[in-house]
Amino acid sequence: MNFDKEYDASGLSCPLPILKTKKALADMASGQVLKVLSTDSGSVKDMQAFAEQTGNSLLATEEASGKFTFYMKKK
Amino acid sequence: MSSKKMAIIATKGTLDMAYPPFILASTAAALGYEVQVFFTFYGLQLLRKDLSSVMISPLANPAMPMPVPMPVMVQMLPGMESMATMMMKQKLKKHGVASLEELRDLCLEAEVKFVACQMTVDLFEFDKSEFIDNIEYGGAATFLGFAGDTDICLFV
Numbered sequence: 044m045n046f047d048k049e050y051d052a053s054g055l056s057c058p059l060p061i062l063k064t065k066k067a068l069a070d071m072a073s074g075q076v077l078k079v080l081s082t083d084s085g086s087v088k089d090m091q092a093f094a095e096q097t098g099n100s101l102l103a104t105e106e107a108s109g110k111f112t113f114y115m116k117k118k
Numbered sequence: 119m120s121s122k123k124m125a126i127i128a129t130k131g132t133l134d135m136a137y138p139p140f141i142l143a144s145t146a147a148a149l150g151y152e153v154q155v156f157f158t159f160y161g162l163q164l165l166r167k168d169l170s171s172v173m174i175s176p177l178a179n180p181a182m183p184m185p186v187p188m189p190v191m192v193q194m195l196p197g198m199e200s201m202a203t204m205m206m207k208q209k210l211k212k213h214g215v216a217s218l219e220e221l222r223d224l225c226l227e228a229e230v231k232f233v234a235c236q237m238t239v240d241l242f243e244f245d246k247s248e249f250i251d252n253i254e255y256g257g258a259a260t261f262l263g264f265a266g267d268t269d270i271c272l273f274v
Contacts, residue, residue, distance in 0.1 A: 054214040055214040055216075056213050056214040056215045056216075057141070057215075058141050058144060058145040058148075058216075059214070059215075059216050061145055061148055062144055062145065062148050062224050062228075064148075065148040065228075082214075083214070093148070093149065096149045096150065097148075097149055097150055
């Protein structure tokens with residue numbers, strides 16, 4: 044999937060992946076896509092919840108051997 | 119649409135009880151909430167510039183997971199509190215959990231409003247210069263003025 048910016052939150056625990064995602068999105072333009080990497084299994088549900096509550100779109104979630112990848116499109 | 123609001127009263131000054139207010143406040147702010155945290159009694163310790171006095175004690179804290187079972191008689195020995203605090207901080211770091219300082223900074227960056235209880239500051243004769251900047255001082259009525267209009271209100 045195409046993306047405009049990437050943030051690696053690997054090794055970080057709740058709530059840092061969410062807080063860092065929010066920060067990374069801050070200087071992006073509407074419609075741009077942020078790719079976030081995480082090793083926190085809790086972030087799967089949290090990213091969904093973040094998207095629902097902020098209006099950003101979680102385009103896809105991928106998992107591969109304990110690594111999670113999220114694609115978040117900015118509102 | 120006006121943003122949702124959350125108010126938290128933080129009353130505890132131990133390492134374990136310092137996390138919930140800062141985690142919830144920073145996350146709520148990231149979700150677009152307007153957040154206020156009112157620090158009173160021992161919670162005021164969380165507003166100090168230097169957070170090294172924020173510790174955890176295994177004593178009277180039977181739910182705290184310990185590497186080996188530890189009788190209360192051992193837990194009360196001098197230095198146990200420092201040791202438990204050091205171990206807890208190492209564990210938090212190893213698991214990628216933010217430090218209290220980092221979470222507190224993230225709260226301030228996200229414009230979470232911190233209010234220190236003026237009465238408790240006077241009661242314990244705290245020196246305001248020991249607290250971080252960018253906080254306000256107020257009382258119960260100040261807190262209720264904001265809390266009365268919130269979607270979430272928590273006492274920690």
